[in-house]
Amino acid sequence: MILTKFHRYKPTGIVLLFALILSLSTYAQRKKKNDEGTQASGVKLREAEFYFTEGEKFFILEDYAKAILYYQRTLELTPENGTVHYKIAEILARSSKQDDLLKASLSIEQALKLERKNKYFYLLAANIYSSLGRFDKAAQTYEALISEIKGTEEYLYELASIYQYANKPDEALKVYNRAESIMGVNEISSAQKQRILMDQGKTKEALAEGERLIEAYPGEERFVMGFAEVLSEKGMRNEAISYLEKFLQQNEDSPNAMMLLAGIYRDNNQEEKARPLLLKLFDNPDVEFSRKMLILGTYSAQISMNRSKKNADEDQEAFAFSLFNKLEQTNPTDANIHILGGDLYLSSERPREAQREYLQAIELGEVNYEVWENLLYIDMQLEQYDQAIVHADQALELYPNQRMIHYFSGYANLRKRHYKEAISSLEQAKKLSNSAPAFVSDLNALLGDAYNATKNYELSDKAYEEALAFNANNSVVLNQYSYFLALRKQNLEKAEKMSSTLVKNNPDNATFLDTYAWVLYMREKYKDARKAIERAVNSGNANATHLEHYGDILYKLGEVDNAVKQWERARGLNANSEILNKKIANRKIYE
Missing domain, CATH: 1.25.40.10 (Tetratricopeptide repeat domain)
Structure with missing residues (x-):
């Protein structure tokens, strides 16, 4: 519900001071009639004027505690002055405390008893009642204002708003009709x-x-x-x-x-x-560039949603790009249009074109953080790790405390086998991610791999353990951790337990079955290892490593001819393995 705001009228200090002087003068006239011969009356009024002036000074300086003290001193000398009651109410009304608001309502009520023709008194009273939730009193105040003071019909809109807040729509309608009867x-x-x-x-x-x-x-x-x-x-x-x-x-x-x-x-x-209509609008140079961008943004969001639901609309995408091309032709050097182009291509699952647009935006000017994150995401998607490292370094100059940039840098360096750089970036990402435990778990998984590659096995195991503490069924960690323990021939019982859990959770995954088989092999459980590796080989997703491991297990079981056959199959998938060629030539394994 859109309502007009309650007015907070703040008359100038000069206006109020003039009002006070007039009221003091009137008060003086009454005093003169009662006690014409005394000089004390004049002194008292001058003192009241002084206190009020001081109060106004501190009010302007926003030192309301001192201001209200001076107003109260003024009131002690001139208790029938409506302006002073108003000023006290105005200060109290600034508070959000219920007690202060109640005191404010008492002060403004006293002001209105003393003076019925000052519209500012009514407006402040209505505001105070509204703050207290006393909409009935606020409505009565606006009605009184309009009745008492000519030319205040504009406040009918405030009155109608009050009725709407009070959930009295019929009353609000009546007031709006009254307003229209006067103002059309x-x-x-x-x-x-x-x-x-x-x-x-x-x-x-x-x-x-x-x-x-x-x-x-x-x-x-x-x-x-x-x-x-x-x-x-x-x-x-x-x-x-x-x-x-x-x-x-x-x-x-x-x-x-x-x-x-x-x-x-x-x-x-x-x-x-x-x-x-949209084509006509995009051809109209008078239509604001930002509004055209907004339209394209809605298309980008719609395309992304359709793609996520596997419901791509190629016709819609083609039209969106026709609008984009119009905008790009008229604004080729505007970085924002290329950012939007990148978003549009990314939504349409066209990463190379999106990458081109984002890079062009970066060349043209300063871009926001999301552009860098999207660009790095695309680098990862395209497995362009060298570019990702360069882009991450550039982004970190602008956004050194963004954890995702450190993450992308760490991941890219890990894939490029730059292990020290990977560890540095991943540890920094971890420091910046205290409030994201799931993300920290992912970082620990990568750190486990990186530390293992540098033979810092203590830190590698620690990272894997921390990852598993968050999610004991993390398949990636269970696989890596158990496999590396097997290669090191350390803590093999733990490795078997983890890899067993792994294949229970993923019974058809060839890689995980191979890991389990290799752990069993290292524990010299060759028959059990054979069962596991044959499940991997027969899954239809076997690779050279799986076949080589199959041959090694068969060799340990004494089936040398069969072992050589599997090694030859493995060589067919990986002809450049020196150790594999040696196994075949000499018909034995090398450990």
């Missing part, structure tokens, strides 16, 4: 009446209100658009479309209405009707 049909009252009527389910009446406004201002684009937006929000898209189409027939060069209509067409699954 206007955008504020019409829009609010439409929303109230829609919320009440009075669709016909709401439509009639919208039509009244449009009829009163037939060429006013924003009124038609506002009405169409209300209709669309309420699910009445066909009606919204009808009004916009009618308006555009008479005002065909209205880009705002055209853009809104195109959006509603798309929301209403009428993409074919939206496209001619």
Whole structure:
């Protein structure tokens, strides 16, 4: 519900000081009649004026504690001065404490008892009552203001808003009608009446209100658009479309209405009707570049969603790129259009084109962090690890505390076997990820690999253990950890337990079955190892390593001819293995 804000009128200190002087003068006249001969009266009034002036000074300096002390001293001398009561209420009303607000309400009520013709008193009172949630009192205050002071009918809108806050829509409607009877049909009252009527389910009446406004201002684009937006929000898209189409027939060069209509067409699954309008808008140089970018952004999001659901719409993607090309042709040196192009290509699963656009954006100017992260993601996807290392270094100059950049750098260096650099980057990513335990677990998995490669087995095991502490069934960690323990011939019982869990969780994974078989081999459980490796070999996904391990196990079981046969099969997949050629030539294994 869109409501007008409550007014907080702050008269200047000069106005209030003048009001005080007038009131003090009146007070002095009364005192003179009662005690004309005494000089004490004049002294007292001058003292009150001094205290009020000091209070105003500290009020301007925002030292409200001192200001209120001086106002209270003024009040002790002139208790029937409404302005001073108002100032005290104004300070107390700044607080969010219930007690202060209640005190403020008492002060402003006293001010209004003393002076009924100051609109600022009413406005402050209404604000205080609203803050207290006493909307009935706030409404009464606005009614009193409009009744007491001529020319304050504009506050009917505030009164109507109060009724809306108080959940009294019928009262609000009456007040909006009162406002229109005085000030005529206007955008504020019409829009609010439409929303109230829609919320009440009075669709016909709401439509009639919208039509009244449009009829009163037939060429006013924003009124038609506002009405169409209300209709669309309420699910009445066909009606919204009808009004916009009618308006555009008479005002065909209205880009705002055209853009809104195109959006509603798309929301209403009428993409074919939206496209001619969008092409026209993109050809119009007067349409803001940012608005065209926004439209393309919605297409990028839609394409990404469709792709994630395996429901790619090639026709939609082609149209989106036609819009992008128009925008790129007219703004070739704008980095933002190339960022959007990168997003669009990435959404369309075209990583190489996305990479090109992101790199072009970087060349043209400073880009946001998300561009660097997307670029590094693409580098990883394309397995361009050398580029990823370079891009990560560039990104870290701008964003040194972004954990994902350190992660990408670490991963790329690990894949390139730059182990020291990988460890440095991954450890830094870990330091920056205390609030992301799942991500830290992934980092520990990579650190386990990196430390193992540098033969720092203590830190490698520690990293793997920390990863498993977060997720005991992490398949990658169970596989790597158990396999490396087997190669080192250390803690083989633990390795067997982990690899056994691994194949229970992944019974058809050839790599995991091979790991389990190799752990059993190292434990000299050759028959059990044979069962596991044959499951891997027969899975249809066997590689050279699996076949070589199969041969080694058969050799240990005394089946030398069969072992050589498997080694030869392995050589067919990996002809460059020196140790494999040696095994075949000499018909024995080398450990």
